[in-house]
Amino acid sequence: MEQENQKLLQYISACTSPYHTVDTSLQMLLDAGYTELSMEEQWSLGEGNYVVNVFGTTLFAFHVGNNPRNTLRIASAHTDFPAIRVKPNPITTVKGYTKLNVEMYGGLILNTWLDRPLGAAGTVVLKGQDAFDVDAVLVDTKRPIALIPNLAIHMNREMNDGVKLSRQKHMLPIIMMTPDEESEYDAWTTLLAEEVGCQPEEILSYEMTLYPVEQGCTVGIHNEFISSPRLDNLTSCYGCLEGMLAAQKNQVDGIRVAILFDNEEVGSRTKQGGAGMILPLLVERIYRGLGLTRNELDADMGKGFMISSDVAHGLHPNFSEKNDITNFPTLNGGVTLKLAASQSYAGDAKALAIVKGLCEEANADYQLYVNNSDIVGGSTVGSISSAMFPMRTMDIGLPLLGMHSVRETMGAKDQRNLNLLMQHFLGDL
Structure with missing residues (x-):
């Protein structure tokens, strides 16, 4: 067993x-x-x-x-x-923090995704010879590239009484710090291009899912349970x-x-x-x-x-x-x-x-x-x-x-x- x-x-x-x-x-x-x-x-x-x-x-x-x-x-x-999917044109910046614009797929329990190291996996579609000649490539970062940080309890003393999370505001993961907020650097497309081994301009579209990188394991005094994504x-x-x-x-x-x-x-x-x-x-x-x-x-x-x-x-x-x-x-x-x-x-x-x-x-x-x-x-x-x-x-x-x-x-x-x-x-x- x-x-x-x-x-x-x-x-x-x-x-x-x-x-x-x-x-x-x-x-x-x-x-x-x-x-x-x-x-x-x-x-x-x-x-x-x-x-x-x-x-x-x-x-x-x-x-x-x-x-x-x-x-x-x-x-x-x-x-x-149930998972988090990355939207098109996902980069947004607030006070030097670069975040991904995402949407929720299925009925996930939102608060369980907070403070988890998240990787990204899915498919990236590249240009071909014509409109119908495109190439879909599988991508899995196999490492954490994003995180959705919780709010400190000092800033919301009622947090343990229950917090309603906004999918559009509170569930956006951070992926990097950006010194220059006016920069046009597209960190997300660059990351995908590096994972695929192509130029950013070759990427036409993608379907990418964020996932917890922590592995499944057995739990219990006698290993009675399995805990896993x-x-x-x-x-x-x-x-x-x-x-x-x-x-x-x-x-x-x-x-x-x-x-x-x-x-x-x-x-x-x-x-x-x-x-x-x-x-x-x-x-x-x-x-x-x-x-x-x-x-x-x-x-x-x-x-x-x-x-x-x-x-x-x-x-x-x-x-x-x-x-x-x-x-x-x-x-x-x-x-x-x-x-x-x-x-x-x-x-x-x-x-x-x-x-x-x-x-x-x-x-x-x-x-x-x-x-x-x-x-x-x-x-x-x-x-x-x-x-x-x-x-x-x-x-x-x-x-x-x-x-x-x-x-x-x-x-x-x-x-x-x-x-x-x-x-x-x-x-x-």
């Missing part, structure tokens, strides 16, 4: 932006023998293992067995996470990849799919998100590439199954009243099966029974989560993607404390349970 957790933390350390999550995951599968396909080409498929980089921030992987129509099983997760939802991405590697290793029949969507934290309604057409279109391309018909896909979809994996709210020992009174997952209690009468989580009685059975067959511990009826709670991509691609679906995930904090906490035993479930769901006959 300790070795598995260290692999998870290494994976999280490499996945500092959705672009890096896809790049790291893609390389894992390519190293294992998967064949990369392009969205821009027609597919002619046979038995084998394939992976597609979808617009840089979504990953689509699939295994085709000897009898493709045996079963259709899909697992999903999401590559994005981006547990939401890289734990699920890692579990899906473990399932796809098992499908390849075991050469299972049927079609096995893992899709790691982008943009879940902002609603999923994008070309690479779960509320778009990307999943149904890509699955249909598999069937066309195998010479199968739309009618055959419809029939297989009707008997297929999808697991949507995203994190869940573990019971907080200091706020136990926030959870449901009888359905409350705890850290190290296993995979959480998520239920909601509102269908903010995908699932029905049969789907729940199936996943319970899968967990028992895989020797994976599981528990249930239902929202406290006085609290709306969150939602995830399962209900959205299953509405776009109608097949029976169940939402699951690992229980966390501090979800959407700059560092989140999980049970040290729980990733193993998720891996066992995904390996069985995708990788067993």
